[in-house]
Amino acid sequence: EAQVTQNPRYLITVTGKKLTVTCSQNMNHEYMSWYRQDPGLGLRQIYYSMNVEVTDKGDVPEGYKVSRKEKRNFPLILESPSPNQTSLYFCASSLSYRDSYEQYFGPGTRLTVT
Amino acid sequence: AQSVTQLDSHVSVSEGTPVLLRCNYSSSYSPSLFWYVQHPNKGLQLLLKYTSAATLVKGINGFEAEFKKSETSFHLTKPSAHMSDAAEYFCVVSLTGGGNKLTFGTGTQLKVEL
DSSP states (O other): OOOEEEEOSEEEEOTTOOEEEEEEESSOOSEEEEEEEETTTEEEEEEEEEETTEEEEOSOOTTOEEOOSSSSBOOEEESSOOGGGOEEEEEEEESOSSSOOOOEEOOOEEEEEO | OEEEEESOSEEEEETTSOEEEOEEEEESSOEEEEEEEEOTTOOEEEEEEESSSOSEEEOGGGOEEEEETTTTEEEEEESSOOGGGOEEEEEEEEETTSOSOOEEOOOEEEEEEO
16 A cells, blocks of 8 residues: 555654654655644645755754655654644655655654653 | 635535635746645545646545636635535645645634534
């Protein structure tokens, strides 16, 4: 089944404790992206990747890191989480960055930072 | 620059009555427009997309949307609401041929009552 998976689905952590949210897709997609969803703000892009070893900042990159060492994986790293990073996070992928192909979304990761 | 405005944060309809979710967009170039749906505790699913072909676009589950350039609108409609349509709906814009950066509206929560 074609899908985007994220782990963990739920995470409660404390300020400053490094964490990684994994994202994996099995569709051989070139383009992957991370979004955060906050009430009343819709989804905002954090980082994106056009292909392996090619990443760039989205609209709200502060406090986040990403890497794209393999085509299928695109982990999101919070080196020192803070309470303002409490949010619902979505990973997405699409066939190519070149055009407006449909983006497939993972199920989301709900992160709480205390 | 591109942006979308969803004119209603909440819409409530009775089952069997029409649904109208309003979206206006702003884009300097030819836009691609999408509607995504998010059911409770789920990821986002593509309902339909417009990419400069037919202006009336049909999507899944009986939804459709009409691209009106003169009004810069892309409203989502359905003739008859079903209880299973209760969800949050996002209007999304990207630049045709301009890569895969999606700009999301703030969402419209659709409630369907008996």
